[in-house]
Amino acid sequence: MGKLLIVGTLAFDAIETPFGKTDKILGGAATFIGLAASQFKVDGAIVSVVGDDFPEDYLNLLSSRNIDLSGVEIVKGGKTFFWSGRYHNDMNSRDTLVTELNTLADFDPIVPEDYKDADVVMLGNLHPNIQLSVINQMTERPKLIILDTMNFWMDNSWDELMDVIQHIDVITINDEEARQMTSEYSLVKAAAKIHEMGPQYVVIKKGEHGALLFHKDQVFFAPALPLEEVFDPTGAGDTFAGGFAGFLAESKNISFENLKKAIIHGSNLASFSVEEFGTERMKRLTKEEVNMRLTQFQKLTQFDIDLK
């Protein structure tokens, strides 16, 4: 049973897709990461901030999954971070309609004492200085520090981002962001440049086109499971990261071979997350469903070839 420390947003999301729209529902990177990671045998903890408008039911959902919430600050009279977005017909692109930082604007993460020796730290997409602050509070160097980021921080906090990624092991980033970060179109070249910036493992997320794991001269690819319907992609990347981090926290093995498995587990869980709005699908996901789909992943990608 490994310890996994998760830093990221707890949020309200309002989502429009070609299939329908929601009012404010449970969202946020830490939520999706936590729900995915809770599929594994881990002692999880979330460091985050919400207002007192954040429903207790949402907190109870997370704590019922063996996720410690003592690191979640509840700001009296404050409002919880709110994001609203509308997906285009292809579901691959979206417009942000509203971003209200609210209590997130002054977020000062405090790592609970019990998790300052966490095995794995998953730094969800946040200001690089917040991510760095968490790393600096650890009393023992975690076995693995994973960082997710996005183009917004490249545009606005480049130096701080370059600083924090010196201190991490794995960066997860999407393909367009990897290109922006390195000015390289080829993802092979982009990954090589990102290696030089610090992280020894580079995970490039390609959405419906799968994910690549780079480590030195090695590369591994996991496809996204071909689905009849993608209903709501919100949180897919965080679910992927949560499955990745959760599996590694449980197995406490950070070899390339084991990171490959983690990529498959992350891809597998993300394939469920997109099937319904928000966290709906992840909330009632069973071990049997997870295993059945892992078998589908094997069938999708495994082959025997005879060299001649």
Add this chain to the structure above:
Amino acid sequence: MGKLLIVGTLAFDAIETPFGKTDKILGGAATFIGLAASQFKVDGAIVSVVGDDFPEDYLNLLSSRNIDLSGVEIVKGGKTFFWSGRYHNDMNSRDTLVTELNTLADFDPIVPEDYKDADVVMLGNLHPNIQLSVINQMTERPKLIILDTMNFWMDNSWDELMDVIQHIDVITINDEEARQMTSEYSLVKAAAKIHEMGPQYVVIKKGEHGALLFHKDQVFFAPALPLEEVFDPTGAGDTFAGGFAGFLAESKNISFENLKKAIIHGSNLASFSVEEFGTERMKRLTKEEVNMRLTQFQKLTQFDIDLK
């Protein structure tokens, strides 16, 4: 040693990429298919048409690869099909600058007697009526008929296309074309609709994002090998089809398991084709290089996962 009948263009290509440009060089679907298929133990034959401006060297290259050219009509005083295109910076899209059909405009395919009992027929991208004419000349139903097509025929010869695909086993088509053909964005749904149109196997090519093989409820995915540089994508799809068809003609086994291997062989050969202009890379490709990269494909995609 299986017999493989290839129908497709022999052509001059003039190509512009961000890396440089060529004068008229050897191109055409049948050329790329033939060179790829010749990596396998097959008796190949090409049915095509050229003008007498088509260099003997080009024909000799193909016949030196055990490809019978008795079905290639050489039109006296005629000019060979010419295509010219310019790739955009991302190498994923291109503009056609020139298309001169020339002798291709009146192409009437004649299948050589020796190949009317071919094991595998690979119908390169051509007018559906030409593809159907070849099928009708076969004296024995081939073990496998593979057809490649494109959006141009969907726009201009829909009924003829719907007719010919009643008679084939495998269709290869790219993702955008599969969507156009079925009005379905989901490739899973698109493949299901294409199944209903005739072919029991549907191969959807996604370029740098790999290829999917659908058969009834089964699906298999082969990634494209992540490359440092894509130098010239011309012929990648045909090289893929040639590797696919060549492997199946050699093995004479049309089970789903064997088609999976064929997809990997096709993807493997296509990864070489794009490394240099036109046919340059394929011309000097060795068995050792092919095997080495097959090993890379294995490493790229194979994993062990323990279900719990």
